[in-house]
Amino acid sequence: MYKKFENYLVDTLNSPAKKKKILWATLFAFIFAVALIPTKLVLAKMLPGKNNDTYTVYLDLANGSSIEQTRHVSECVVNVLQKEPEALDTEVFLGTGSPLDFAGLIKGSHFKNSENVAEVVVNLTKKHHRDEPSYMMVQRLRPVIQKECGNIYPQTNIKFIEPPAGPPTMAAIVAEVYGNKAEGIRHLAERVEGVFKKTEGLVDIDIMQDEIYDKFEVRVNTDKISKSGLDIKHVNDILYLAFEGMGVAVKNSQNATEQIPIFLTLTPEGKKFSSRDKNAIDIKLASLTLLNQMGMMVPITEIVEIVAVKSNPMIMSKDLHQMTNVLAETDMVSQVYPLMAARNTILDTFGDEYEITKTGLFNLQLVDKKTKEIYDLKWDGEMKVTLDTFRDLGGAFIAALVLIFLLMVVYYKSFVLSGIVLLGSFLSIIGVITGHGIVDIFTVDTFFLTATSLIGFIALIGISSRNSLLLIDFTKSLMVDKGMHKTEAIAYATATRAKPIFLTAAAIILASTLLASDAVFGGLGVSLIFGTIAAVIASLLVVPVLIHNSDLERHFNFHERKAVSIMEP
Amino acid sequence: MHAPHSYKPTDAAGKLAKGFLRNPLTPILGIFLLIIGYIALMLMPREENPQMVVSGSTVIVALPGATASEVENVIVKPLERKLKEIKGIEHIYGMAMDNVAVINAAFYIGEAKEDSNLKIYDKIMQNMSILPKGAMQPIIKPLDIDVDIPIVSVAFYSNNPKMDPTVLYDHVKEIQHHINGLPNVAVTDIKGAKKHQYNVLVDMNRLSGYNLSLGQIVMATQSLAYNVPEIKGKTQDNKIVMIGVRNAIESVEDVGNIIVAQYGGSAIYLRDVATITSGSDIQNFKSALVSAKEDQTFSPLKDQITLTVSKLQGTNAVNIADAVKEELEKYKEQMKAEGINYVITRNDGERANEAVNELVFHLLLSIVIIAILLIFVLGWRESLIVTFTVPAILAITLFIAYLTGQTVNRITLFAFLLSLGLLVDAAIIVIENIHRHFHAPDAHERDADELMIEATDEIGAPTNIATLAIILTMVPMAFVGQMMGQFMKPIPANVPVALIASLFVAYIFTPYLAVRLLKKPAPHGESH
Secondary structure, three states: OHHHHHHHHHHHHHOHHHHHHHHHHHHHHHHHHHHOOOOOOOOEOOOOOOOOOEEEEEEEOOOOOOHHHHHHHHHHHHHHHHOOOOEEEEEEEEOOOOOOOHHHHHHOHHHOOOOOEEEEEEEEOOHHHOOOOHHHHHHHHHHHHHHHHOOOOOOOEEEEEOOOOOOOOOOOEEEEEEOOOHHHHHHHHHHHHHHHHHOOOEEEEEEOOOOOOEEEEEEEOHHHHHHOOOOHHHHHHHHHHHHOOEEEEEEOOOOOOOOEEEEEEEOHHHHOOOOOOHHHHHHHHHOOEEEOOOOOEEEHHHHEEEEEEEOOOOEEEEOOEEEEEEEEEEOOOOOHHHHHHHHHHHHHHHHHOEEEEEEOOOEEEEEEOOOOOEEEEEEEOHHHHHHHHHHHHHHHHHHHHHHHHHHHHHHHOOHHHHHHHHHHHHOHHHHHHHHHHHHHHHOOOOOOEOHHHHHHHHHHHHHHHHHHHHHHHHHHHHHHHHOOOHHHHHHHHHHHHHHHHHHHHHHHHHHHHHHHOOOOOHHHHHHHHHHHHHHHHHHHHHHHHHHHHOOHHHHOOOOOOOOOOOOOO | OOOOOOOOOOOHHHHHHHHHHOOOHHHHHHHHHHHHHHHHHHHOOEOOOOOOOOOEEEEEEEOOOOOHHHHHHHHHHHHHHHHOOOOOEEEEEEEEEOOEEEEEEEEOOOOOHHHHHHHHHHHHHHOHHHOOOOOOOOEEEEOOHHHHOOOEEEEEEEOOOOOOHHHHHHHHHHHHHHHHOOOOEEEEEEEOOOOEEEEEEEOHHHHHHOOOOHHHHHHHHHHHOOOOOOEEEEOOOOOEEEEOOOOOOOOHHHHHOOEEEEEOOEEEEHHHHEEEEEEEOOOOOOEEEEEEEEOOEEOOOEEEEEEEEEEOOOOOHHHHHHHHHHHHHHHHHHHHHOOEEEEEEEEHHHHHHHHHHHHHHHHHHHHHHHHHHHHHHOOHHHHHHHHHHHHHHHHHHHHHHHHOOOOEOHHHHHHHHHHHHHHHHHHHHHHHHHHHHHOOOOHHHOOHHHHHHHHHHHHHHHHHHHHHHHHHHHHHHHHOOHHHHHHOOHHHHHHHHHHHHHHHHHHHHHHHHHHHHOOOOOOOOOOO
């Protein structure tokens, strides 16, 4: 069989037309493979979803919502989750975050401390005993829960947080809106949110800003307060005591684990306002009295005035620039494509209010046409991590190529041969990309080209350069030591090395099949399997043709001499 | 068997093969390698995800009464500028809210944790003077992934809905202390706790009926609940007499008996104007609920208290989780008697162990598959030789990983799986060349040892260079930055080690085993 292959190679190498055919076919395959990426037949993503035994639902009601309202929504979510046969238990954490996890650390779960937030943790049966991966379950339940529980109170935001496959990020897509005016940022952020909501594939959209709600301010009449012999601290203390309550003293206890505070406040009924307006507050406050220095009782309403105001939203800044985040998660798709779609929509539709210029790779600068205020829109989150990772891995890839090239130059003292080794190893990309395309056809959900695919590709360069190297080395020893002619030497070397090349390739492919079934490292497995196949074809067909085309005699200092018979089995 | 000329190895490969081929220490070395590898696998801490060095701190400054924009101008902006002076900070996030400022400083991934924490603390303390008047002492909370992220969480709940939540809290608090005492447990925390408290709920109508103000009630309560140290006196013959002034409040009834005012000789007690109960902290809006599956149906949501346990850096999550489980078992019956149940809601130790075991199984399966492949192509003796080299290589790699303080996690094992296809190559190439030489026409005339050394030596140079090439592709991966770089660090850290180990093992053990296991074919019994 190897003899047949050797004869075929001799035949091919002796015919320039056949050599050309092989090179053209290679070039065509290469262009075809690379073209799969811009045509979106193969989609790129940093890391695919991971099948987990747990996930968390973040509830975020409008600012100013009460804990009872939050509980109401949480119960609704738990009700839906409990209908799942695969759910084992659910925990609700009201007003605070759940026990911290990797994702929560980045998403700020440990800072949660208000009545309008809650987290629901659901534990599922072990993934081996479950048919449906957790990410599919989340995708299925998300619309159900949002429909049933998201509309109980307006502006309720429900997010699904899955433990990430790789490093956690704030969200799949984060649009940072920078500017100098809070109102301008708010307006632009809301417009961006509107775009996200219309973009296909984006879910769990949220602006990281406080809703502005109505509140009341107690303004002290300075004249009256000094005339009545009271002070502002006194007023504040009493109001706080009445409605929030205060621990006024403690009792040390021998039995309890901690000191016992004595907590003083009004009765729950006494605290309740009849409605949320100025009148109701006036009536309630009228019954609160203060004891002044002269020992007289002064109703609080005598010295204060109630004014309806708007709440002060939180002001956020990043690296000393004021900004607001607009967050979105992706629904089982790569974040790259919805982001580009959203960016295009912004470019197309925001022209009515803003002058838009592109900055950086994907970032935008928007200048308000009326006020000439400058706003910046920058992308962060998983998108930025993806770009950084692909850039770094791309850099690592180029560095690997350069290092291998230098190594080959040192070893062969020839640029041409080193170039051939490099070119040969680069061809494994054909297998990597088409392999992803093929697997994508056969899998239910999208099979992405991920960061791990790139790692596989980088490893492949080494593997296929080794194949070429063994080939060239053997050819060299045949020519130099045994005095064979170029064509025969190449053909014989290729045919002889075919066996170990096949063997090592088979070992890699077999070792990678188990990788290929993993959610996260599937890309690596597929890269190695299909890349190795391409690398084998490249080493056994393309590399011999390429080295045959080069002036081997000169590179090896080959001198014609009487050929030694090497007719071996 | 006579050697007409002794083969002189030119490459390190041939020299190694020659040196170990007839050395009695070779098998001992082999067994030793396998043993240290196994020990390393057992000793190395197991985790699900690789360790990441993430440093950062949160600075919280309260300024009561200030609006968000005031807080921004007087606290957030000046502090942000000061933090900007610190080297190594990647991003500064500022949040200005009514009454409080929160500033988050995130360091570049990989910056040393202790140094970073110190830098922030130092910078804030140096600049205390720029904080505005009325601002409270800044709270600096460093981020610590290992300590902050619990590996085990347990939800305790009572089956008796009438049970006082503070009783549950007392029980959990007791267990917390025991669990905190287990080795390598770093932090235990309680979520959803309801603490003891005497609640004085003042009825506003009765208050105005007696013409009293809230301030009077506060003063009356405070005047009786005051703790003082004991007084020391002496008798005439110099003996010490201790006099303690008892806090007047001993029980919840005492609170009710506080006299808040007197009207014409009749006293008004606190209980006259307020309802006083010994209960839990009603002002705490935070709570936790649980609903677990019992006999295929979910129980309704019940109040629960979650106990979380985190581990010290670099310790074995599996062992700690098991120890916590065991400790809980001790109290199970006792708690059951009181109507308290618990459910483990997070067990990262179990998760890590499962992930690791699954991957180890995959690794073994891959080795078996490759061995079967080799049996068909090369023959069972050759296959056996190559199969032996794999555990030896993995053992060396594991041991070096253990020495460099790595943990066994998902990514380490993926690095092994990735290198598995690569590390059998050297052995395959050597055995294939030996095989070829053995079947060469002149093989029967030559000494087996000579053939081994020559076959190994021949492919030494290209194999070395080829392996070096693969190693070179892995090295740049170590320089990938950000979290992703940290996350996949085990790959560039372990694959090159495995590849170098594969060369040594291939050159030392393959010829050693081949010369003992393989048989030269009969001079004319050629198969081709």
